[in-house]
Amino acid sequence: MAGAFQYRLRADRRPISVEGYRLAAQRALPHMIWNYVEGSADDNVTAGENTGAFQRWRLRQRVLTGHARVALGTTVAGVPLSMPVALAPTGLSGLTNWRGDVACLRAAESQGTRLVLSTASSYTLEETAAAGQEHHWFQLYPFGDKPFVSGLLARARNAGYTALFVTVDVPVRGNREGERTSGMTVPPTLTPASVLDAALHPAWWFNLLRHRRLAAANYVSSGLRGAGAAVQSVQAQARFMQADLNWDDLAWMREHWQGPIYVKGLLDPDDAERAIDQVGMDGIVVSNHGGRQLDGALATLDALPAIAERVGNRCEVLLDGGVRRGSDVVKALCLGARGVFIGRPYLYGLAAGGEAGVREVLGILRAEIERTLILMGCPGVQALDRGWLLPAHPPSTHG
Numbered sequence: 318m319a320g321a322f323q324y325r326l327r328a329d330r331r332p333i334s335v336e337g338y339r340l341a342a343q344r345a346l347p348h349m350i351w352n353y354v355e356g357s358a359d360d361n362v363t364a365g366e367n368t369g370a371f372q373r374w375r376l377r378q379r380v381l382t383g384h385a386r387v388a389l390g391t392t393v394a395g396v397p398l399s400m401p402v403a404l405a406p407t408g409l410s411g412l413t414n415w416r417g418d419v420a421c422l423r424a425a426e427s428q429g430t431r432l433v434l435s436t437a438s439s440y441t442l443e444e445t446a447a448a449g450q451e452h453h454w455f456q457l458y459p460f461g462d463k464p465f466v467s468g469l470l471a472r473a474r475n476a477g478y479t480a481l482f483v484t485v486d487v488p489v490r491g492n493r494e495g496e497r498t499s500g501m502t503v504p505p506t507l508t509p510a511s512v513l514d515a516a517l518h519p520a521w522w523f524n525l526l527r528h529r530r531l532a533a534a535n536y537v538s539s540g541l542r543g544a545g546a547a548v549q550s551v552q553a554q555a556r557f558m559q560a561d562l563n564w565d566d567l568a569w570m571r572e573h574w575q576g577p578i579y580v581k582g583l584l585d586p587d588d589a590e591r592a593i594d595q596v597g598m599d600g601i602v603v604s605n606h607g608g609r610q611l612d613g614a615l616a617t618l619d620a621l622p623a624i625a626e627r628v629g630n631r632c633e634v635l636l637d638g639g640v641r642r643g644s645d646v647v648k649a650l651c652l653g654a655r656g657v658f659i660g661r662p663y664l665y666g667l668a669a670g671g672e673a674g675v676r677e678v679l680g681i682l683r684a685e686i687e688r689t690l691i692l693m694g695c696p697g698v699q700a701l702d703r704g705w706l707l708p709a710h711p712p713s714t715h716g
């Protein structure tokens with residue numbers, strides 16, 4: 318990436334795990350942006366459970382199986398992926414690093430996977446698509462304003478987006494107290510503390526002022542940039558969002574999108590069944606928005622088995638929330654997911670190392686999945702099922 322003030326990581330200091338990238342991202346970002354990325358709702362219970370749920374399972378280890386090469390490939394929304402991990406939609410990623418969505422889309426494609434572009438992206442859906450190759454994926458907030466949504470869907474189709482992910486767990490915004498107390502408003506609340514905070518991160522500040530990627534670009538009239546655009550995008554989002562959205566609205570989205578369409582943000586098997594059998598959705602992303610919405614909701618890994626059991630034989634079931642290791646991906650696949658999405662982990666990579674950082678986070682997860690499968694004695698991700706897992710508590714024995 319061009320530019321005098323890029324975050325460059327010396328090769329010998331490069332993190333070697335998602336956790337390492339998390340710590341590097343925290344150092345690279347002003348406090349309020351860090352709070353935006355890392356924060357979750359209320360008391361962070363669900364966010365903590367998302368990661369904790371993976372520790373309640375143990376992997377079965379078979380030896381002497383001779384699987385030196387393991388197969389990681391899968392297909393989601395008709396697109397072959399080199400591994401069962403893709404990038405979840407995250408709004409305003411340009412606040413984390415000015416190259417935002419463009420860097421993430423390029424990194425994903427270079428690793429043989431995909432980004433789901435957020436409705437609230439920092440680059441327009443056209444700008445982002447132009448930076449990549451083909452078969453892009455778009456996330457839609459199901460706003461009540463149907464002419465506005467129709468316009469977004471037409472733009473997405475024309476720009477080469479082939480799959481749609483409709484996020485249904487934000488009828489209102491969750492209570493993210495970390496953001497509210499650290500000045501993470503749009504535009505940011507400038508207090509002596511937040512100005513000092515930004516000054517301590519000159520590279521980030523320089524790029525913010527230079528590139529002014531402050532807004533949700535898809536909502537902004539063309540040509541407007543910087544704080545004015547940010548205010549306009551927030552006003553637009555508030556105007557379009559409706560708490561009384563219902564199943565008819567989801568059916569409307571289904572009717573108006575010709576192509577694979579997924580519902581993102583379900584935790585309940587009854588909802589999953591209705592989305593598939595009555596609305597005709599092609600798949601489910603079991604998600605609680607990374608614990609940023611209803612605090613106290615189920616961890617996604619805990620919600621997954623019942624949903625996979627109910628609808629997994631007739632649609633694609635995917636999961637996000639709390640995936641931090643390759644072994645987490647393996648556990649989700651054992652419990653019925655076809656693939657997983659990561660949110661914060663790639664934002665850590667983006668904050669610490671731009672496009673290269675996102676690529677490396679994906680590379681770390683790929684290597685971890687591969688190593689995990691070889692150590693389990695499993696030939697590949699398609700062979701994973703519930704039989705490869707043992708509950709951690711009470712401590713399991715095989716009989």
Ligand SMILES: Cc1cc2nc3c(=O)[nH]c(=O)nc-3n(C[C@H](O)[C@H](O)[C@H](O)COP(=O)(O)O)c2cc1C
Binds near residue numbers: 605606
């Ligand atoms: C900073 C941030 C912004 C997000 N923005 C969106 C968004 O615009 N649309 C959406 O559907 N989900 C959004 N999410 C939720 C993610 O798509 C995903 O569900 C969540 O991050 C998964 O949990 P993880 O961060 O533990 O991987 C966002 C998450 C984060 C951390």
